[in-house]
Amino acid sequence: MSFRQFSSGSSSKAVATPIPPPLPPPRTPARFTSSLPCDELSALVHEKGEEGGARIPESVLSTPRMVRDAVYSYVHPQDQSKDAYLLSWNKEFAKTLGVDKNKLERSQWSEEEYDHLVKVLTGGARTLSAADYKNTSDGPRLAQPWALCYGGHQFGYYAGQLGDGRAISLYETVNKETGESWELQLKGAGKTPYSRFADGYAVLRSSIREYLCAEFVAALDVPSSRSLAILSTKTQVIREEGVEPGSIVCRVAPSWVRFGNFEIFFYRKDRKNLRKLAEYVTEQVFNLPKDNPEEMTTFAMKNRKNDINMTTTAPEPVITKESATTATEGAAEGAPAAESSPKPAYRNRFAKMFEQIAHRTAIMVSGWQAVGFCHGVMNTDNMSVLGLTIDYGPYAFLDKYDPAWICNHSDTEGRYAFQQQPGICLWNLGRLALTLENLIGAQERVDELEWLELQESDPEKEQHLKEAAQNIIVDILNKNFREVFLKDYRRRMNAKLGLGGPEQVRDEDLTKILVPALSWMDDYEIDFHQFFRDLADYKVQKAETLEENMDQVKQLVKRLLPPVVWQTRGSAAVEESRSWLAAYHTRIVESDELRDDQKRRSKMNKINPAFVLRNWVAQKVIERTTESVRKTREGSQEDDPDKDLLDRVLWMCQHPFGEETKEPTETMDIDACEVKRNNTGLEVYGEFVGPVPEWGQGIQCSCSS
Structure with missing residues (x-):
């Protein structure tokens, strides 16, 4: 071999x-x-x-x-x-x-x-x-x-x-x-x-x-x-x-590489290694090109005419503060200053790196909110510069929709509750931005190392660098995080609701359908994942208005509500669902494409999972796999039905949407994972799909998980 x-x-x-x-x-x-x-x-x-010398x-x-x-x-x-x-x-x-x-x-x-x-x-x-x-x-x-x-x-x-x-x-x-x-x-x-x-x-x-x-x-x-x-x-x-x-x-x-890799150098005031790390991430992780010296020189000549020449012994050039405006030529000659727009800011490769990180983080957390994922420990050392979900500890997927859900029982103040996650990502990006302020604030002079060292050696001059970075950072966070997050979240949620692709997103989809529907789910303890699977079965048929479809509405609400809630509050739930369901129904019948119930259902079921790795599912897999390991180590000869359980559940995790089949009773054997369709048309992955058992509702984990 x-x-x-x-x-x-x-x-x-x-x-x-x-x-x-x-x-x-x-x-x-x-x-x-x-x-x-x-x-x-x-x-x-x-x-x-050395010869005869001691080694470490x-x-x-x-x-x-x-x-x-x-x-x-x-x-x-x-x-x-x-x-x-x-x-x-x-x-x-x-x-x-x-x-x-x-x-x-x-x-x-x-x-x-x-x-x-x-x-x-x-x-x-x-x-x-x-x-x-x-x-x-x-x-x-x-x-x-x-x-x-x-x-x-x-x-x-x-x-x-x-x-x-x-x-x-x-x-x-x-x-x-x-x-x-x-x-x-x-x-x-x-x-x-x-x-x-x-x-x-x-x-x-x-x-x-x-x-x-x-x-x-x-x-x-x-x-x-x-x-x-x-x-x-x-x-x-x-x-x-x-x-x-x-x-x-x-x-x-x-x-x-994580946000925390930058933070440790920043708090130790190790600017040399902070820059080395930033250079590595720009070049090797994001493949960003070096800043073009000619481009930077041209920018400086065009926009910094009143700055003195770039020498290490020269006085500090004028650098725009966050709230400052550029002086006019008349002001430079002693005339009263007039209000004007801020000086143009040069975005060097480190600012572009931060743009990438902010954008990727926005895409990641919009995904979390759309699929009902709670990370549990969103510390900056658990934040990837690539915007990857990493360090799976006390995570959870929502059972009933609860925006205030805390999946980590070590999080006593609810800092990382489900609804807090986008805001925490923004806060974490702020901690990262703090470490990059000098590099971003230096703008087109970032590669003048002697000049930059001079600025950083003087607290007042360094403050100018930080202030020059602020407008750039705020703009990046607005455009590359806030706007990207909202756009991607709306895209994902529109698809989950069966309202078409990105080009079909409307403002009222958020205000009239999604937000009221989530509020209704919260009020009536609706399972987040089952909501979208059951909504896929809603048929408009020939009904032009919701009023013509009230039998279906009642059936849908009854399926969604926990039995005890249906018995005590069913009528109110049906009545209060009318506002968002009426808007949803109208939105569907306005489009020939969306009006096709079967096609809409098929598309929704390809992005809304039938199988969800809920905490109760993970716990059952852990218990049975642990027992299987014990039997193996003890040399047990008894039959072990759980010997390949991890492989089977892994397959479910990788194929969570179920399989479309023509016959409700058809069974397929794929890689030892049995996939069925039951008589209600829902794809069933054995025992791990279905209502959350009472013992499995709201399971929390700790930071040691």
């Missing part, structure tokens, strides 16, 4: 390292580690000591400590490979990742390939120094995995150094066909310098939640990190709930 070879670009002494299939080949050198400053102490561990002990890689002047530290995943085994492999995402098409299925692997994969993903192929590597031949080795150093605001307060306390990036890879870049990361792989008082492990419970939800969120067309594999380890992990089985998730994203 031939292994792919590569050399680590993150050390001056490259190490030839075999990577066995089915894992994709690494990028060499690693773009991230070869571009950004490393924790020097961890780098020294990999260097061969390897234990420093997993010793919690303060890390300075670095974006990352080299670490060694803890070897948990003994008696570890693969619980689930995501073959659908493996294809996206660029895995060899002949190695997508577990049935296509040799026993040796399976063993190598488990070993690599559980730390059994951990890095050794170049000297030690030469004397070792017991399996494939990855070159210098790393953990990120970052800070962050937690529940509104800056918390100092945080970092990857239990996440370790293995390597980067590139899909040769698509050119997409990906970074493989292990969660639960042991201690790092950022573990603080924690053990660096992950329990099976939290690993299952992240493994499934990342794929479910992605299937709902919301930007997310992805899942490649989940493994069971023999590690016994102590948590508040007691001793739990350990697990490792291999999760993947194009980049794991």
Whole structure:
């Protein structure tokens, strides 16, 4: 069997390292580690000591400590490979990742390939120094995995150094066909310098939640990190709930850089490394071009005629404040100043980077609100610069619609309640903007490093930079976050309501239909997801007005209301639904395209999921998978119907909308996941679709989830 070879670009002494299939080949050198400053102490561990001299002990890689002047530290995943085994492999995402098409299925692997994969993903192929590597031949080795150093605001307060306390990036890879870049990361792989008082492990419970939800969120067309594999380890992990089985998730994203990566340099006043990180994100993450010197010079000559020449010893040029206006030529000559518009602002590559981050964050959170997703811990260290949903902890999907729902019982003040999420994203973007003010405020002079250093060394001059950035930042947040969020949210909700594509969105769809309907759902404890599935069955037929269709209205309301609510408040619910349903009915009959009940239903059911990874579903999967793991480890010979449960539920997460079939009783067997249509026409995914059981309503999780 031939292994792919590569050399680590993150050390001056490259190490030839075999990577066995089915894992994709690494990028060499690693773009991230070869571009950004490393924790020097961890780098020294990999260097061969002087003749007879002492070496830095390897234990420093997993010793919690303060890390300075670095974006990352080299670490060694803890070897948990003994008696570890693969619980689930995501073959659908493996294809996206660029895995060899002949190695997508577990049935296509040799026993040796399976063993190598488990070993690599559980730390059994951990890095050794170049000297030690030469004397070792017991399996494939990855070159210098790393953990990120970052800070962050937690529940509104800056918390100092945080970092990857239990996440370790293995390597980067590139899909040769698509050119997409990906970074493989292990969660639960042991201690790092950022573990603080924690053990660096992950329990099976939290690993299952992240493994499934990342794929479910992605299937709902919301930007997310992805899942490649989940493994069971023999590690016994102590948590508040007691001793739990350990697990490792291999999760993947194009980049794991967060808002907090910028914050730690900002609060440490490390402007040099803050700029290095910003340069990396602009060039390598967003592929933004360098600012054109000629363009910047032309802009300066055209718009800054009254500024003095650009030398490091020159007085401070006039820089526009947020509320200031540009002086006229007469004012420059001593005449009274007249009101005029502010000076034009130059948006350099760092402002364009912030535009990208704001835009992507708006798309992400509009998706959350449209699909009823609550993140639970929207700290700035959990915010991706790529606008990806990351760090799945105490998340939840809405059961009954409640805009004030708090899914994290550690969030005692409701800071991250469902309705708060767009505002919190905006607040978090404000924290990120604070770190970039000097770079954005320098505008077309951002590459005059001596000049910029002079400004930053003088508090008064630095304040001018910050004030110059404010108008740019406010404009970006208005146009690239607020406007993008509203536009994308309305697009998503119109599609969920069956009111057509983006070109058919109307202002009254929001004011007369959506907002009143959500308020009605809140008042009558309507299940958020079932609302849209049942609404898809509403038929206008030949009825021109709602009054001609009241029998259907009553049937719809009865299906939507919980039985006890229908019995006590059914008549009021029907009456109060008239306002938004009348507008909805009228909106449909005005369009020949929307009036086709079957086509409208089909389109709605392709974006409103039949299967939802609710907390009660996740809990059932956790319980049954945990029991299956126990049986496997005890060598039980009894039949285990849950042995492939994770694979089956993963398929449901990736295909949550059901299958259209002609016959209500037809059953299809797809990848061992049974998909049916019951006699009401609703696609049923076994036991995990249907009314939320009483015990499963409103389940909350904690930050340790």
